[in-house]
Amino acid sequence: MNNLLRMLLTAKSKCVSSLENYPRFVQWVAVPLLILGCASLTNAIILLLCGYNPIEAYTAAARVSLGSISGLSETLVKTTPFLMTGLSVGIAFRCGIWNIGAEGQLLVGALGATWFGTRLAYMIPHSSWIGVPLCLTTAILAGGLWGVIPAILKITRNVNEVISTIMLNYVAIHLMGLMIEGGPLQETAKIGSQSDPVVEWVTLTRFVEQYRLHSGIVIALVLAVVLTFVLFRTTFGYQLRAVGEGAAAAKAAGISVARNTLQVFFISGALAGLGGAIELMALADELTKSFSPGYGYTAIAVALMAKLHPLGTIATALLFGALSRGSFAMEGEIGISGKVTWMMQAIILLYVVGFSSARLFNKQPSKQP
């Protein structure tokens, strides 16, 4: 049985295929840099055709996102939600589960944290040593349970998780609207469509008062390391990857695919939900409709560019954080719409797919072992 599993794991996975014949350095450093270069160039050409000066735009972006301590702090602040959702999507994809629902899970996690932070928190002792962990736990449960819904639909009703998670994203968006626009979580004044700010004893602390960088990034980094350990050094991670390589064969080897799916969906949802909670508890304070600029969708690019490796995700999340921060500079200084960051993300994603395509690298389609 062990041999069978080992065979499965060496089998080429969907997203990571065909680069395995190359040295590790090429796989992990050269190719991502090449992707970044090509994407920047493509993006620059589009900007040039629009009549902007891409060199000016890029220098402004680099200067603002990386050139100063406050800029770096903002970049890291932006990195945190990308890292959390990237880890969430990455672990699901590893298990062969196409969880497109990180966006919804993040929102529901944030909703859970809002509920705790603006309502329940008054019932506990007013100390952040108790408040913060409890608030994070609420978000983990909320996001995780939201993630379990598509898992149950998949296991019992054979519903394709791609479609169900997309649907649940929209249900979550409108659920959030329901709660903060006239619903039970609307601010006490009942005027704006937003929640009350979370109470002080559930907010995450900043390292230095004048910079927004907060302890959430530490949580995210620790989780990335823990997930790496779980994925590559535990039986659970082994089984998870085996299911990802081929559910039928893993089943034949005695792994319960249903249980695995359920667990992975819970973890994936919990990570995204936690990401939402961290964002809320550290920065936003109150939940508004524009809380997430599509973190859950960007996460797909973050995870795939990192080849679904939790440690790689740290690097790609940082890149996307810098891009996101840099787009503010492009908007402010050059007048390019800040949404240019989505265009750049999409181009990166397309190049990631292009570069991992078997047809570009190997003339012959790769042989399955």
Place this chain on the structure above:
Amino acid sequence: MLEEVLAATIRGATPLLLAALGELISQRAGVINIGIEGMMLMGALFGMIGSFYTTGLPMFAPWIGLLAAGVSGLLTAIIFVIFTIKLRGDQIVIGTALTLFALGFTEVINQRLLQVVERPLKSTAFNDIHLPLLSEIPIFGKILFSQNIIVYLTFLLVPCVYFFLYHTHLGLRVRACGEHPNAISTVGSNVLLIRTACMLFAGVLAGLGGGYLSLADVPYFNSEMTAGRGFIALTIVIFGKWHPIKTCGAAILFSFGFALEYRFQAFGLGIQRQWFMMLPFLLCLAVLAGFVGRAEAPKALGKTFDPQA
């Protein structure tokens, strides 16, 4: 009152139906396109641009806009095809990428136009056509026969798609591509070619659906104007159980819900609008789970086909 709601239902159903019919055909061929939202957005932007730059020719401007919308949808679909069919990328990933791309790209272009162009960015919209005699019929005349030309054409497309899928040779092959691509490949059909053609058709329709928004619904572009309509079109296809006639019914039903919501809002009834917005997605989940009549997706939906494997 009811007349108005129903007329609004038909108007609102049109862009949804256009996009959904394209999605229906591509899904029956086994291609799931979640870039549909992006394609609609591209159609909406380029529809407006096409019509804006030909304002001097008020007769043709909306048509040129519509053409531009269709072409932009087609070009987006070509990217989709290159990555999914030529490079064997995953359909879900590419679809997500295209939606993200369109969200960014359209806003960048729109903002640039606002900076460069001095006059307001408005498109020349389609006028309503009151069909002679038919529009005189009480109630129905106003609901069904006093709409703009795209509405008529879209609803005419429904039986065409039905006939194509169920009563032509090619339609049979399209459906086979979605169910058993290996089998249809063995008997000599080119699965990749059929899927490419279906996908390009879907792209054009999604682009036209987007164009409807900026050429007939309102005479301007806004990067939030699709407002998830692409994904609602996806739910419509599922709720319509991958059948053109039922899909048309689903589009009308959902659109009726939205039209009703709008009225409720105007009268200030105490129902939160989010319930209406959430409903299509909940219904769709219920259908998929088999609580409201089971819907079976095409078996090879979303699976990359490799003729050499």
